[in-house]
Amino acid sequence: MKLGMKKRRADNDIHRRFKFPKVSAARNFSGGSGPLESQLRRSKFEDGNAVSVAMSSQSVSDRVKEMGTLPISCSRSSSTNASTSTVQGTCNPPNPKRLKPLPLRRDFPAGCGNFVSAAKLNDFTGNLKVMGDCRQSSALASLVEDDARRVASSSLDRNKFKDVVVGRKRGVLYVDNEAVGRRESVVKALNMFHDILTDLLQERKGKSKTQGGGIYVDAALLLRQQDGWVNVSKRVGPVPGVEVGDKFKYRAELTVIGLHHKFDKGIDCMVKDGNILATSIVDSDRYENYMKSPDVLVFSGEGGNPLVGNKEPTDQKLAGGNLALKNSKDSTTPVRTIRKFKISEEFRVVGTSGKEICNSMFVYDGLYIVVDYWQERGKYGKLVFKFLLRRIAGQPVLEFGKFVNKSGQPVLEFGKFVNKSRDQRKKNDILVNDISQGKEKFAVCLKNAIDGDQLPSFDYIINMVYPCSFVHSIPAGCDCTDGCTNSKKCACAIKNGNAIPYNSLGRIVTDNLLVYECGPSCRCSSACINRVGQNGIQFQLEVFKNKLMQWGVRSRSYIPKGSFVCEYIGEVVHGKKRNGDLNRFVCDLGNNFFIDGVKFGNVARFINHSCSPNLVARDVLYDHDDERIPHVMLFATKDIPPSRELTFDYNFRVCDI
Ligand SMILES: C[S@@+](CC[C@H](N)C(=O)[O-])C[C@H]1O[C@@H](n2cnc3c(N)ncnc32)[C@H](O)[C@@H]1O
Numbered sequence: 001m002k003l004g005m006k007k008r009r010a011d012n013d014i015h016r017r018f019k020f021p022k023v024s025a026a027r028n029f030s031g032g033s034g035p036l037e038s039q040l041r042r043s044k045f046e047d048g049n050a051v052s053v054a055m056s057s058q059s060v061s062d063r064v065k066e067m068g069t070l071p072i073s074c075s076r077s078s079s080t081n082a083s084t085s086t087v088q089g090t091c092n093p094p095n096p097k098r099l100k101p102l103p104l105r106r107d108f109p110a111g112c113g114n115f116v117s118a119a120k121l122n123d124f125t126g127n128l129k130v131m132g133d134c135r136q137s138s139a140l141a142s143l144v145e146d147d148a149r150r151v152a153s154s155s156l157d158r159n160k161f162k163d164v165v166v167g168r169k170r171g172v173l174y175v176d177n178e179a180v181g182r183r184e185s186v187v188k189a190l191n192m193f194h195d196i197l198t199d200l201l202q203e204r205k206g207k208s209k210t211q212g213g214g215i216y217v218d219a220a221l222l223l224r225q226q227d228g229w230v231n232v233s234k235r236v237g238p239v240p241g242v243e244v245g246d247k248f249k250y251r252a253e254l255t256v257i258g259l260h261h262k263f264d265k266g267i268d269c270m271v272k273d274g275n276i277l278a279t280s281i282v283d284s285d286r287y288e289n290y291m292k293s294p295d296v297l298v299f300s301g302e303g304g305n306p307l308v309g310n311k312e313p314t315d316q317k318l319a320g321g322n323l324a325l326k327n328s329k330d331s332t333t334p335v336r337t338i339r340k341f342k343i344s345e346e347f348r349v350v351g352t353s354g355k356e357i358c359n360s361m362f363v364y365d366g367l368y369i370v371v372d373y374w375q376e377r378g379k380y381g382k383l384v385f386k387f388l389l390r391r392i393a394g395q396p397v398l399e400f401g402k403f404v405n406k407s408g409q410p411v412l413e414f415g416k417f418v419n420k421s422r423d424q425r426k427k428n429d430i431l432v433n434d435i436s437q438g439k440e441k442f443a444v445c446l447k448n449a450i451d452g453d454q455l456p457s458f459d460y461i462i463n464m465v466y467p468c469s470f471v472h473s474i475p476a477g478c479d480c481t482d483g484c485t486n487s488k489k490c491a492c493a494i495k496n497g498n499a500i501p502y503n504s505l506g507r508i509v510t511d512n513l514l515v516y517e518c519g520p521s522c523r524c525s526s527a528c529i530n531r532v533g534q535n536g537i538q539f540q541l542e543v544f545k546n547k548l549m550q551w552g553v554r555s556r557s558y559i560p561k562g563s564f565v566c567e568y569i570g571e572v573v574h575g576k577k578r579n580g581d582l583n584r585f586v587c588d589l590g591n592n593f594f595i596d597g598v599k600f601g602n603v604a605r606f607i608n609h610s611c612s613p614n615l616v617a618r619d620v621l622y623d624h625d626d627e628r629i630p631h632v633m634l635f636a637t638k639d640i641p642p643s644r645e646l647t648f649d650y651n652f653r654v655c656d657i
Pocket residue numbers: 020021023024025026027028548549550551552583584585586604605606607608609610
């Protein structure tokens with residue numbers, strides 16, 4: 001394989017040209033054009049994001065002993081998945097002291113979300129006050145009134161709160177007692193959690209750090225033994241008694257109240273109607289997640305992280321939480337989103353012992369919809385999934401800036417508002433999430449950050465359309481059962497000059513202008529090394545509005561040199577060329593054959609011309625053997641960073657990769 005680009009004029013039939021009308025404002029894309037690579041965001045692998053789940057069985061059993069034995073069966077977690085994996089055992093009688101009804105001590109400042117983790121944290125809340133007409137209230141009546149006031153003062157649909165406030169008549173507030181009860185249960189569960197936590201902290205004072213590492217999970221699990229959790233069955237959508245804007249000091253609290261059932265994982269999911277769906281995500285600062293705007297979150301998928309379990313880095317798989325998020329996108333089901341926020345250093349609260357009490361908090365940010373996902377290379381060179389989530393409109397706006405210290409300065413800052421490139425900062429410029437309407441393996445998104453233009457209409461197809469007169473004759477195939485690794489025996493490799501045209505990573509390694517892939521008659525499987533272009537696009541491509549050349553195509557992920565990018569797909573027509581501007585979507589195959597992308601086409605119809613392109617076209621045959629109308633496949637001639645426009649030379653299809 002020769003390095004660098006070497007163009008030469010095509011001079012025979014195979015060296016057919018794309019004949020597009022000459023353009024007056026032809027623009028070349030030099031090798032260095034496009035965004036600086038240093039500006040491109042790279043995803044980091046997840047690092048586990050774990051609240052430790054290593055619940056020491058010793059500590060629990062100590063606790064169990066301390067509490068005595070209860071002759072009933074109950075369950076406790078035996079694995080990292082506390083909510084699903086249980087072991088039956090003998091339980092302990094609840095400590096009567098612990099189970100006595102707890103007074104409601106939490107304060108719910110109205111209009112600012114509820115500081116749900118305030119109990120016993122007077123040191124913390126004492127230094128905070130909330131601006132506006134927020135009033136500290138400690139009684140349930142006040143809580144209800146606060147909710148009512150919020151309904152009255154917000155522009156939200158009253159129905160959103162109808163489960164709490166059902167009416168107001170002559171100054172009397174009518175409330176739904178069940179809704180109040182649900183809220184009360186949540187508050188009670190959290191108060192109990194803090195009671196247990198305080199006891200555990202006291203008990204483990206002075207003990208090694210390891211022993212205290214999982215103390216929050218331990219406290220949560222002890223509470224579960226007492227049946228103290230609420231909302232224990234998983235659900236998609238809102239959780240009863242939990243409100244947008246609720247704040248939590250410890251991640252384990254999210255599990256106790258059923259907002260996010262996993263102690264350790266950022267993605268929680270459930271199976272609904274045979275489909276795995278995401279229920280909630282926790283965006284914590286250990287991941288390379290970031291907010292594109294106050295209501296658009298880019299969230300990293302799970303898996304493949306060498307920091308978790310000391311494994312080799314691997315490509316993330318579309319399984320587990322990643323598959324659940326993808327399915328949530330497909331079915332447009334909401335995902336609860338909890339975000340971790342930092343508190344500015346200067347305002348961190350220091351307790352009486354001189355130690356920092358809290359430097360961050362978890363905030364329930366409401367329901368989001370997954371609108372897009374793609375893969376990109378992470379810092380270990382492996383593929384990671386990225387999910388784009390948009391906050392559902394109409395939910396209470398979180399006014400983080402309202403939190404101030406005594407001198408009135410803001411206390412909170414966005415935890416992960418990272419420096420973003422200009423492109424990332426651009427507001428909602430996505431016109432269509434997937435112009436292929438699910439036909440491609442990866443959504444082909446349409447963006448216009450330039451003007452209000454929409455895409456001219458056409459039918460997106462992923463298979464060539466042939467004229468009725470075209471008779472398919474399927475070529476004889478190979479007999480390989482070893483994945484076509486023996487290029488001397490594989491009949492298809494022999495047609496390629498005794499060589500497989502692709503390497504094991506699917507990158508093209510041949511200079512041949514015509515490539516034979518394995519086809520329908522071959523005995524090899526679909527995973528055979530000699531099936532690349534026929535498998536469709538492997539990178540997340542997007543069509544974007546370009547100031548000079550109207551629409552263009554770029555990749556959202558990094559494309560290594562030699563990779564297959566896409567096929568030029570359309571209707572095969574024979575005869576005369578169309579007249580006028582419509583020719584811009586026509587690829588001339590020579591011999592009076594054209595691939596016409598005017599009515600039917602794919603993403604390739606938007607790829608622009610350049611004299612120093614980063615793609616090259618190769619003719620590929622696999623499902624028929626008519627050399628006059630091969631598949632025209634585009635491959636990367638160099639490593640292409642994300643967001644760089646993809647181009648090929650319309651005039652010279654011949655160059656070495
Ligand atoms: C296959 S289409 C590419 C998509 C096209 N930009 C669009 O908006 O639909 C080919 C047409 O794009 C425009 N084009 C492509 N490359 C160009 C370039 N380097 N400079 C100016 N216009 C270009 C020309 O109008 C050409 O006929």
